[in-house]
Amino acid sequence: MIFPHSSFVKSYLTTRSLQPENQESPIEHIRTDLVHPSLFYRRNHFTYPSFTSAYYWLPIRGLVEKPVCYSVQDLLRLPSRTIKAVLECAGNKRSLFEPKVFGEQWEKGAITQGEWKGVSLRTLLRAAGLKDAAKEVVVEGYDYGERTDTDTVHTYARSLPLDQAMHPDTIVAYEYNSQPIPFKHGYPLRLIVPQWYAMSSVKWIKQIYVIDSAFEGPFQSVDYVYYPYQESDEGAFPVTTMNVNSIIQKPSNMEVLNTGKHTIEGIAWSGEGLIKKVEISIDGGSTWSDAKVIPAENYAWVKWAFDWTVPVKGEYTLMAKATDSGHRMQPSTPFWNRKGYGYNAMEKVKVKVE
Known part of the structure; x- marks a missing residue:
């Protein structure tokens, strides 16, 4: 996989925390459909796990007719699927909430996109044979640690x-952008659930x-539960699919521009459908115009652009x-x-034209 040099040179992750490591992608500067591994945001609850991949096996057990255990080589021999998909942290844009909420203060870069190759989870479950009582499928990682709310290890x-x-598109992936998944992003195997x-x-x-429960x-x-109230769990419901959302990548927030022609551009995505329209306002939401939307694959973000001619200096x-x-x-x-x-309010940046 070849990435254009300009897509990642002189761009860096922004560190939100080091223990555990949580770093944000410079999403405003990423112009490619496939995000280079060096710019893939990092989200961890614990320190990175340690295990010997040479002895790696994937067991599938529980309410199945025939428990099975796969090596990575076994999976490579099975029919594969390649999915281009957005991965967005549920806390992306958390820093924008008012009133403020506790947690990693992500801005807009807890998001990435790439091509994931692997085996459909259903292929593995069918091989094991689901019992009639089966209700949910639990996927457990090697990462573990102590939670602050319980002081116990999970x-x-x-x-x-x-x-x-x-x-069929929920896959157990072993490649990211035609290469083995980088260790910090789940090597050797990572579940990929498009649109969630x-x-x-x-x-x-x-x-x-x-x-069975x-x-x-x-x-x-x-x-990963929505709690609508500060002091009560009333009305809580689970976080699942991504909300419809967008990012203005250009111009940057608080950028200073010259008068003349500019292109406003960015990306948009959704967890329950395809992006059909992106509208742009240059006056703080008083009036709106349609941007040009470039269609994309089912689970990918779309790119959009809007040509803006600025005859008058000022703040916009x-x-x-x-x-x-x-x-x-x-x-x-x-x-x-x-x-x-799930922050997904209308995207907003401020610029000054001189």
């Missing part, structure tokens, strides 16, 4: 409902098991709002929730 594990686990927030795309898969692990029942608030095929549109204000997930 491994990172998430479950999928059976219909999502059996979707990336907490479901479990890294460093340790085992997969099938259960709702999974109650803390990264399922405590974290540029805004973008995307609409998907299900008529979901970015709202003017986000759905506030106390853990700060």
Whole structure:
């Protein structure tokens, strides 16, 4: 896989924390459809796991007729699928919430896109044979550590409902952009769940098991849950698919421009459909015009652009709002929730024209 030199040179990750390592992509400067591994954002709950890949096996057990255990070489011999997909952290843009919420203060770069190659999870589950009582499929990673809320050690594990686990494009991936998955992003195997927030795309898969009830692990029942109220759990519901969203990549926030012609450009994506329209406002939302949207594959972000001629000096608030095929549109204000997930209010940057 060859990446244009300009797509990553002189661009760097922004560190949000070192223990565990959480770093943000310079998404405003990424112009390629496939994000180079060096600019892939890093999201961890614990320190990186340690294991010997030479002895790596993937067991599938639980409510199956025939428990199986796969080596990576076994998986390479099975029919493969390649999926170009957006991965977005559920906390992306958390720093923009008002009132502020606790948690990693991501700006706009907890997002990436690339091509993932692997085996459909349903291929593996069918080979094992699901029992009638099967309800959810739990995927557990090798990463583990102590949670601050319980002072107990937990491994990172998430479950999928059976219909999502059996979707043909939910894959156990072993390649990213035609290369083995980088260790910091899940080598040797990572689950990829297109259109769901990336907490479901479990890294460093340790085992997969099938259960007959709702999974109650803390990264399922405590974290990655929308809590609409500060002091109450009333009305809580799980984080699943990505909200319709967009980013203005150019111009940058607080950039100084000259009068004349400029191109406003960026990306947009959705977890429940295709982006059909992106609208741009150059006057803080008073009026809107359609941007040119470049169609993309099912799970990929779309690129969009809008030509802007600026005859008058001054300060401008540029805004973008995307609409998907299900008529979901970015709202003017986000759905506030106390853990700060799913921010998708209309995109906004300010510029000065001199």
